[in-house]
Amino acid sequence: MNHWPSATALEQAAEVLVRFQRLGLCIATAESCTGGLVSAALTAVPGSSSTLLAGFVTYSNEAKESMLGVPASVLAEFGAVSEAVARAMAEGALDRSSADVSVAITGIAGPGGATADKPVGLVHFAAAKRGGDTVARHHVFAGDRDAVRSASLVEALNLLLEAAKA
Template identity: 55%
Template sequence: MRDELVLLAQRTLDACLARKLKIATAESCTGGLLAGALTENAGASNVFERGFVTYSNEAKQDMLGVPAQLIAAHGAVSAEVAEAMALGALAKSRAQLVLSVTGIAGPDGGTAEKPVGLVHFAVAQDERPVLLVRKHFVAPPGKVFSRVEIRRLAVLTGLHLLLEAAAPQLRA
């Protein structure tokens, strides 16, 4: 795992520990990499409560309670599904802070409306509105982001969002 991700994960864990927050993740396109970055650090068990890897639509429905009708109406890669994933993980865990991520890492699967590199994030916390973030990771001219790079950028963004939610004064 890249040092940058592990160090950011440690900062996130430290901020959550200071606020006595337990965190959970609900991941689709990152396939558990967020949970992996967090648990790469010793002492993660003091903060990281659980991770849900819900790569398929059925897993999103079975594990997180995402309604099939929501997926049918908006697609698995949508703000609506990211929000439902985060709220489902919050309800089905003992965490007070949850991050969900769903997107298209490629190289296939993109469309004009939902291109490769599109990722939706949702941050859910007890008694707070859900924060929805949409990112489209696009390589600079002359470059093409690989699947690995899109997933890495999604994990990096997710860790920044968790850190910001846990310690807003730090401005990750």
């Protein structure tokens, strides 16, 4: 198993925190397949408590509904690993915190859980900004569970950097 977070992720997390602190913005995370890795990377950096306000680990559909307000109908129609759910997770994290920006991650890290249209490595991301638009993207990452989760961490931190620019 890899050691979390990697030195590269720590450097990237530090860059996220510096940018958000300079802008006076705060962050909330909503994580499923990463199980809190984004929050872990951010909190590994000294001084993160002034910027990271909340971290939601919502691995189950029930947690997505109860903690983030993801509608059961959205989960039923699109499935937990979908753009619609990632968007709802990001928006729910803002609704349930006083953060300015949130990032959400939901995916299939493997080795099981795949379907014909949702392969192992498929991860959906969304970032929501208070008073702004929610942006979403997805990737299909290669490799084992650790590789998918590690790549998802990096992508989520990139999405936070982009959200801070918008």
